Amino acid sequence: xxxxPILRVYLEGSMLRSARAGSFNFMAVLRRAVEGAGWQVEWHxxxxxxxxxxxxxxxxxxxxxxxxxxxxxxxxRRAYHYPFWQIEPVxxxxxxxxxxxxxxxxxVDPEAAHTFAERLRTRVLPGPPPQRGKTxxxxxxxxxxxxxxxxxxxxxxxxxxxxxxxxPTVATLHPREIYDDADHAALDQLAARYPNLKIGxxxxxxxxxxxxxxxxxxxxxFDGYLLGKPAxxxxxxDFHHIGxxxxxxxxxxxxxxxxxxxxxxxxxxxxxxxENSINASRPDAGARIIDAMRRGxxxxxxxxxx
Numbered sequence: 001x002x003x004x005p006i007l008r009v010y011l012e013g014s015m016l017r018s019a020r021a022g023s024f025n026f027m028a029v030l031r032r033a034v035e036g037a038g039w040q041v042e043w044h045x046x047x048x049x050x051x052x053x054x055x056x057x058x059x060x061x062x063x064x065x066x067x068x069x070x071x072x073x074x075x076x077r078r079a080y081h082y083p084f085w086q087i088e089p090v091x092x093x094x095x096x097x098x099x100x101x102x103x104x105x106x107x108v109d110p111e112a113a114h115t116f117a118e119r120l121r122t123r124v125l126p127g128p129p130p131q132r133g134k135t136x137x138x139x140x141x142x143x144x145x146x147x148x149x150x151x152x153x154x155x156x157x158x159x160x161x162x163x164x165x166x167x168p169t170v171a172t173l174h175p176r177e178i179y180d181d182a183d184h185a186a187l188d189q190l191a192a193r194y195p196n197l198k199i200g201x202x203x204x205x206x207x208x209x210x211x212x213x214x215x216x217x218x219x220x221x222f223d224g225y226l227l228g229k230p231a232x233x234x235x236x237x238d239f240h241h242i243g244x245x246x247x248x249x250x251x252x253x254x255x256x257x258x259x260x261x262x263x264x265x266x267x268x269x270x271x272x273x274x275e276n277s278i279n280a281s282r283p284d285a286g287a288r289i290i291d292a293m294r295r296g297x298x299x300x301x302x303x304x305x306x
Contacts, residue, residue, distance in 0.1 A: 005039045005300075006059035010046035015064060019043050026085050026280040033286030034293075037301045060298055067091040074296045080222050080239075081124050083280040084273045087292035094150055094217070094236030097295065098276040103241040105267045113270035120269065121226050130208045130227040135168040136258075137210040137229075139203050139220040142177040145186055151216055151235040152246040156186045158234045161251045162214045163194040170210075172203040174218075212258040225269060230261035242268045 009027065011019055018024035020043050031041045039060075044050060046066065054061045055070035063069070065077045068089060076087045088096050144155040153161070163169045171187065173179060179187075187199050203220055207213070213224040216235035221243070224231055232254045233243040242263040244254040273279070278288045293300050 006042060007034055007039050007062060008042045008044050008054070008057065008059060009062045010044050010050055010054070010066070011064050012046050016043060016045055025083060026278075026285075029280050029285045030289050033289045034300070036286065037290060039300060062087070065091070071297070074293065074298070079273060079277040080219055081120065081273070084277040085280060086277055087289065087296065089296040092150070093238040094240070096238045098272060099236075099238040099240065101276065103268065103271055105264050105271075108267040108271050108275075110264070110267060113264075113266040116274060117226065117266035117269045120273075125204075125208075125223060125226055127208060130229070132228070133209045133211055135170055135206065135210045136162050136165075136212060136214055137203070137206050137220070137224075138162055138169060138171040138214050139174070139218040140171055140177075141174050141216055141218055144179070144183050148235075153234055153251070155216055155234075156190070158214065158216065159187075159190055159197070162232075162255065163190060163197040165255055166196055167211070169194070169197045170201050170206055171197065171199050172201050172206070173199075212261070214255070214258075225265045228262075228265055230258050230263075232258050239272060241272075 009019065009030075011027075015024060019027040022028055034041050046063065051063075051066065051069050054073065059072070061069065061073040063073060063075045066075060068075050068091070074087055074089055075091050076085055078084065079086050086096055086098070090096070093099065138159050140155050140159070147154040147157070159169075159171050191197050191199050204223070207220060207224055207229065208227060210224075210229060212230040212232060213221045214232040214234070215221045217233065217237035221229075221231035221233070221237075222239050225239070225242070231243040232246065233240055234246045236247075237243075242265070244257050244261055246254045249257070278285055278292065290300055
Protein backbone atom coordinates (compact mmCIF):
# COMPACT_ATOMS: atom_id res chain seq x y z
CA UNK A 1 0.00 0.00 0.00
CA UNK A 2 1.39 3.41 -0.98
CA UNK A 3 1.84 5.76 1.98
CA UNK A 4 -0.15 8.99 1.73
CA PRO A 5 1.96 12.12 1.13
CA ILE A 6 2.38 14.34 4.19
CA LEU A 7 1.81 18.09 4.18
CA ARG A 8 3.49 19.84 7.10
CA VAL A 9 2.06 23.29 7.77
CA TYR A 10 4.43 25.58 9.69
CA LEU A 11 2.72 28.23 11.79
CA GLU A 12 3.50 30.58 14.65
CA GLY A 13 1.94 31.33 18.03
CA SER A 14 -1.81 31.78 18.18
CA MET A 15 -2.18 30.76 14.54
CA LEU A 16 -0.69 27.36 15.33
CA ARG A 17 -2.90 26.94 18.40
CA SER A 18 -6.07 27.84 16.51
CA ALA A 19 -5.16 25.49 13.64
CA ARG A 20 -4.70 22.61 16.08
CA ALA A 21 -7.98 23.49 17.79
CA GLY A 22 -9.81 23.59 14.46
CA SER A 23 -10.88 27.23 14.93
CA PHE A 24 -8.70 28.69 12.15
CA ASN A 25 -11.21 28.59 9.32
CA PHE A 26 -8.78 28.70 6.39
CA MET A 27 -6.64 25.94 7.87
CA ALA A 28 -9.74 23.85 8.60
CA VAL A 29 -10.87 24.20 4.98
CA LEU A 30 -7.34 23.43 3.78
CA ARG A 31 -7.13 20.32 5.93
CA ARG A 32 -10.44 18.95 4.64
CA ALA A 33 -9.41 19.60 1.04
CA VAL A 34 -5.95 18.07 1.39
CA GLU A 35 -7.14 15.03 3.32
CA GLY A 36 -9.98 14.65 0.83
CA ALA A 37 -7.34 14.42 -1.89
CA GLY A 38 -5.68 11.54 -0.03
CA TRP A 39 -2.88 13.40 1.75
CA GLN A 40 -2.11 13.75 5.45
CA VAL A 41 -1.78 17.10 7.27
CA GLU A 42 0.45 17.89 10.25
CA TRP A 43 0.73 21.17 12.16
CA HIS A 44 4.23 22.30 13.16
CA UNK A 45 5.65 25.31 14.93
CA UNK A 46 7.82 27.41 12.65
CA UNK A 47 11.21 28.79 13.60
CA UNK A 48 14.82 28.78 12.48
CA UNK A 49 15.50 25.12 13.29
CA UNK A 50 12.19 23.92 11.88
CA UNK A 51 12.82 25.77 8.62
CA UNK A 52 16.34 24.36 8.36
CA UNK A 53 15.06 20.82 8.92
CA UNK A 54 12.11 21.10 6.51
CA UNK A 55 14.07 20.36 3.29
CA UNK A 56 15.47 17.19 4.87
CA UNK A 57 12.07 15.76 5.64
CA UNK A 58 9.92 13.90 3.14
CA UNK A 59 6.60 15.20 1.96
CA UNK A 60 5.58 18.82 1.43
CA UNK A 61 5.70 22.05 3.43
CA UNK A 62 3.50 25.12 3.66
CA UNK A 63 4.77 28.26 5.44
CA UNK A 64 2.88 31.35 6.57
CA UNK A 65 4.38 34.53 5.09
CA UNK A 66 7.83 32.91 5.04
CA UNK A 67 9.86 32.05 1.98
CA UNK A 68 9.61 28.41 0.87
CA UNK A 69 12.76 26.54 1.88
CA UNK A 70 12.83 23.91 -0.89
CA UNK A 71 11.19 22.81 -4.12
CA UNK A 72 8.40 20.95 -2.29
CA UNK A 73 7.37 24.01 -0.26
CA UNK A 74 4.85 26.80 -0.79
CA UNK A 75 3.86 29.86 1.21
CA UNK A 76 0.48 31.35 2.08
CA ARG A 77 -0.73 34.68 3.37
CA ARG A 78 -3.89 36.68 3.77
CA ALA A 79 -4.95 38.67 0.72
CA TYR A 80 -5.20 41.90 2.75
CA HIS A 81 -8.52 41.08 4.44
CA TYR A 82 -10.21 37.99 5.83
CA PRO A 83 -11.44 35.60 4.54
CA PHE A 84 -9.25 35.98 1.43
CA TRP A 85 -5.98 34.06 1.05
CA GLN A 86 -3.23 33.27 -1.45
CA ILE A 87 -1.04 30.18 -1.78
CA GLU A 88 2.11 30.80 -3.82
CA PRO A 89 5.54 29.33 -4.63
CA VAL A 90 7.26 32.64 -3.77
CA UNK A 91 7.14 35.05 -0.82
CA UNK A 92 7.18 38.35 -2.73
CA UNK A 93 3.68 39.65 -3.44
CA UNK A 94 4.72 41.31 -6.69
CA UNK A 95 5.60 37.83 -8.01
CA UNK A 96 2.21 36.33 -7.11
CA UNK A 97 0.05 34.86 -9.85
CA UNK A 98 -2.47 37.69 -9.66
CA UNK A 99 0.27 40.26 -10.24
CA UNK A 100 1.05 38.65 -13.60
CA UNK A 101 -2.54 38.49 -14.79
CA UNK A 102 -4.16 41.05 -17.06
CA UNK A 103 -7.10 42.96 -15.62
CA UNK A 104 -10.06 43.91 -17.80
CA UNK A 105 -12.85 45.70 -15.91
CA UNK A 106 -15.30 44.85 -18.70
CA UNK A 107 -15.27 41.22 -17.56
CA VAL A 108 -16.58 42.11 -14.07
CA ASP A 109 -20.29 42.60 -13.38
CA PRO A 110 -20.63 46.12 -11.95
CA GLU A 111 -23.63 45.38 -9.71
CA ALA A 112 -22.04 42.28 -8.17
CA ALA A 113 -18.82 44.23 -7.70
CA HIS A 114 -20.54 47.15 -5.98
CA THR A 115 -22.47 44.87 -3.62
CA PHE A 116 -19.30 42.96 -2.79
CA ALA A 117 -17.18 46.06 -2.21
CA GLU A 118 -19.86 47.82 -0.18
CA ARG A 119 -20.13 44.88 2.20
CA LEU A 120 -16.36 44.71 2.55
CA ARG A 121 -16.11 48.47 3.18
CA THR A 122 -18.79 48.35 5.84
CA ARG A 123 -17.06 45.47 7.59
CA VAL A 124 -13.39 46.48 7.49
CA LEU A 125 -13.46 50.29 7.16
CA PRO A 126 -16.63 51.49 8.87
CA GLY A 127 -17.13 55.22 9.23
CA PRO A 128 -18.49 58.31 7.53
CA PRO A 129 -18.42 58.56 3.74
CA PRO A 130 -14.87 59.32 2.53
CA GLN A 131 -14.11 62.76 1.12
CA ARG A 132 -11.63 63.65 -1.63
CA GLY A 133 -9.48 66.23 0.13
CA LYS A 134 -6.18 67.88 -0.81
CA THR A 135 -3.69 65.97 1.35
CA UNK A 136 -1.41 63.31 -0.10
CA UNK A 137 -0.90 60.40 2.31
CA UNK A 138 2.52 58.74 2.22
CA UNK A 139 2.51 55.64 4.46
CA UNK A 140 6.15 54.78 5.03
CA UNK A 141 7.40 51.24 5.50
CA UNK A 142 10.93 50.13 6.38
CA UNK A 143 14.48 50.79 5.14
CA UNK A 144 13.50 54.31 4.17
CA UNK A 145 16.97 55.42 3.04
CA UNK A 146 17.54 52.44 0.74
CA UNK A 147 16.31 51.83 -2.79
CA UNK A 148 15.74 48.10 -3.02
CA UNK A 149 15.41 45.94 -6.12
CA UNK A 150 11.60 46.18 -6.27
CA UNK A 151 11.54 49.95 -5.79
CA UNK A 152 11.88 52.84 -8.25
CA UNK A 153 13.32 55.17 -5.60
CA UNK A 154 14.09 54.99 -1.91
CA UNK A 155 11.16 55.92 0.38
CA UNK A 156 12.94 59.15 1.38
CA UNK A 157 13.34 60.08 -2.29
CA UNK A 158 9.69 59.22 -2.84
CA UNK A 159 8.63 61.53 -0.02
CA UNK A 160 10.87 64.28 -1.37
CA UNK A 161 9.20 64.00 -4.79
CA UNK A 162 5.69 64.13 -3.34
CA UNK A 163 6.41 67.09 -1.06
CA UNK A 164 8.09 68.95 -3.93
CA UNK A 165 4.70 69.14 -5.70
CA UNK A 166 3.64 71.68 -3.06
CA UNK A 167 0.55 69.69 -2.08
CA PRO A 168 -0.22 69.17 1.63
CA THR A 169 1.62 65.94 2.42
CA VAL A 170 1.55 63.71 5.49
CA ALA A 171 4.04 60.87 5.91
CA THR A 172 3.12 58.31 8.57
CA LEU A 173 5.45 55.77 10.14
CA HIS A 174 4.77 52.04 10.19
CA PRO A 175 4.02 50.92 13.77
CA ARG A 176 6.00 47.68 13.41
CA GLU A 177 9.09 49.11 11.74
CA ILE A 178 12.19 50.39 13.54
CA TYR A 179 13.52 53.77 12.43
CA ASP A 180 17.04 54.69 13.52
CA ASP A 181 18.52 58.12 14.18
CA ALA A 182 19.63 58.52 10.56
CA ASP A 183 16.11 57.73 9.37
CA HIS A 184 14.60 60.36 11.67
CA ALA A 185 17.27 62.86 10.63
CA ALA A 186 16.43 62.33 6.96
CA LEU A 187 12.73 62.91 7.65
CA ASP A 188 13.46 65.99 9.78
CA GLN A 189 15.53 67.47 6.94
CA LEU A 190 12.65 67.02 4.50
CA ALA A 191 10.17 68.54 6.95
CA ALA A 192 12.48 71.55 7.39
CA ARG A 193 12.74 71.97 3.60
CA TYR A 194 9.03 71.64 2.84
CA PRO A 195 6.52 73.59 4.97
CA ASN A 196 3.70 71.57 3.35
CA LEU A 197 5.10 68.31 4.78
CA LYS A 198 4.07 66.83 8.11
CA ILE A 199 5.63 63.73 9.65
CA GLY A 200 3.36 61.48 11.70
CA UNK A 201 -0.36 61.03 12.20
CA UNK A 202 -3.22 58.54 12.25
CA UNK A 203 -2.85 56.72 8.93
CA UNK A 204 -6.37 55.37 8.66
CA UNK A 205 -8.00 58.64 9.70
CA UNK A 206 -6.00 60.53 7.08
CA UNK A 207 -6.72 57.88 4.45
CA UNK A 208 -10.48 58.44 4.63
CA UNK A 209 -10.28 62.05 3.44
CA UNK A 210 -6.97 62.27 1.55
CA UNK A 211 -6.61 63.04 -2.16
CA UNK A 212 -4.55 59.97 -2.97
CA UNK A 213 -1.90 57.63 -1.59
CA UNK A 214 1.75 57.63 -2.63
CA UNK A 215 3.62 54.56 -1.48
CA UNK A 216 6.16 51.93 -2.35
CA UNK A 217 3.76 49.00 -1.90
CA UNK A 218 1.97 49.51 1.43
CA UNK A 219 -1.28 47.66 2.10
CA UNK A 220 -2.67 51.08 3.04
CA UNK A 221 -3.00 51.74 -0.69
CA PHE A 222 -5.16 48.64 -1.06
CA ASP A 223 -7.41 49.95 1.72
CA GLY A 224 -7.40 53.23 -0.17
CA TYR A 225 -9.02 51.45 -3.11
CA LEU A 226 -11.92 50.57 -0.81
CA LEU A 227 -12.36 54.28 -0.09
CA GLY A 228 -11.98 55.38 -3.72
CA LYS A 229 -8.41 56.68 -3.32
CA PRO A 230 -6.00 56.45 -6.26
CA ALA A 231 -2.51 55.10 -5.58
CA UNK A 232 0.84 56.21 -6.95
CA UNK A 233 3.12 53.18 -6.65
CA UNK A 234 6.88 53.62 -6.34
CA UNK A 235 7.42 49.88 -5.89
CA UNK A 236 6.18 46.56 -7.24
CA UNK A 237 3.14 44.90 -5.67
CA ASP A 238 0.34 42.49 -6.59
CA PHE A 239 -2.42 45.14 -6.67
CA HIS A 240 -0.67 47.31 -9.26
CA HIS A 241 -3.22 47.00 -12.09
CA ILE A 242 -5.20 50.18 -11.36
CA GLY A 243 -2.33 52.05 -9.69
CA UNK A 244 -0.22 54.76 -11.29
CA UNK A 245 3.12 53.04 -11.59
CA UNK A 246 6.19 55.24 -11.37
CA UNK A 247 8.28 52.59 -13.13
CA UNK A 248 6.01 52.94 -16.19
CA UNK A 249 5.02 56.60 -16.12
CA UNK A 250 7.87 58.35 -14.35
CA UNK A 251 7.55 60.21 -11.06
CA UNK A 252 6.22 63.53 -12.37
CA UNK A 253 3.62 62.00 -14.70
CA UNK A 254 2.34 59.52 -12.10
CA UNK A 255 1.90 62.24 -9.48
CA UNK A 256 0.25 64.61 -11.98
CA UNK A 257 -2.30 62.00 -13.07
CA UNK A 258 -3.29 61.13 -9.50
CA UNK A 259 -5.43 64.26 -9.19
CA UNK A 260 -8.03 62.95 -11.66
CA UNK A 261 -7.33 59.20 -11.72
CA UNK A 262 -10.64 57.39 -11.19
CA UNK A 263 -10.67 53.69 -12.07
CA UNK A 264 -13.67 51.54 -11.12
CA UNK A 265 -12.36 50.54 -7.71
CA UNK A 266 -15.25 48.19 -6.91
CA UNK A 267 -14.77 46.12 -10.05
CA UNK A 268 -11.08 45.80 -9.34
CA UNK A 269 -11.64 44.73 -5.72
CA UNK A 270 -14.09 42.07 -6.88
CA UNK A 271 -11.66 40.83 -9.53
CA UNK A 272 -8.68 40.79 -7.15
CA UNK A 273 -10.33 39.26 -4.10
CA UNK A 274 -13.31 37.25 -5.28
CA GLU A 275 -11.92 36.02 -8.58
CA ASN A 276 -8.18 35.79 -7.89
CA SER A 277 -7.94 34.88 -4.22
CA ILE A 278 -9.21 32.00 -2.10
CA ASN A 279 -12.35 33.07 -0.23
CA ALA A 280 -12.33 30.65 2.70
CA SER A 281 -16.04 31.25 3.32
CA ARG A 282 -17.16 30.03 -0.11
CA PRO A 283 -18.08 26.44 -1.05
CA ASP A 284 -15.36 26.34 -3.72
CA ALA A 285 -12.56 27.27 -1.29
CA GLY A 286 -11.27 23.70 -1.05
CA ALA A 287 -11.11 23.33 -4.81
CA ARG A 288 -9.28 26.66 -5.11
CA ILE A 289 -6.78 25.54 -2.49
CA ILE A 290 -6.04 22.36 -4.41
CA ASP A 291 -5.76 24.33 -7.68
CA ALA A 292 -3.24 26.71 -6.08
CA MET A 293 -1.17 23.80 -4.80
CA ARG A 294 -1.16 22.19 -8.23
CA ARG A 295 -0.09 25.50 -9.83
CA GLY A 296 2.74 25.49 -7.30
CA UNK A 297 3.92 22.15 -8.66
CA UNK A 298 2.47 19.72 -6.13
CA UNK A 299 1.14 16.41 -7.50
CA UNK A 300 -2.04 16.58 -5.47
CA UNK A 301 -5.29 15.25 -6.86
CA UNK A 302 -8.74 16.76 -6.63
CA UNK A 303 -10.69 16.31 -3.42
CA UNK A 304 -13.89 14.25 -3.91
CA UNK A 305 -16.11 17.20 -2.88
CA UNK A 306 -14.20 19.81 -4.87
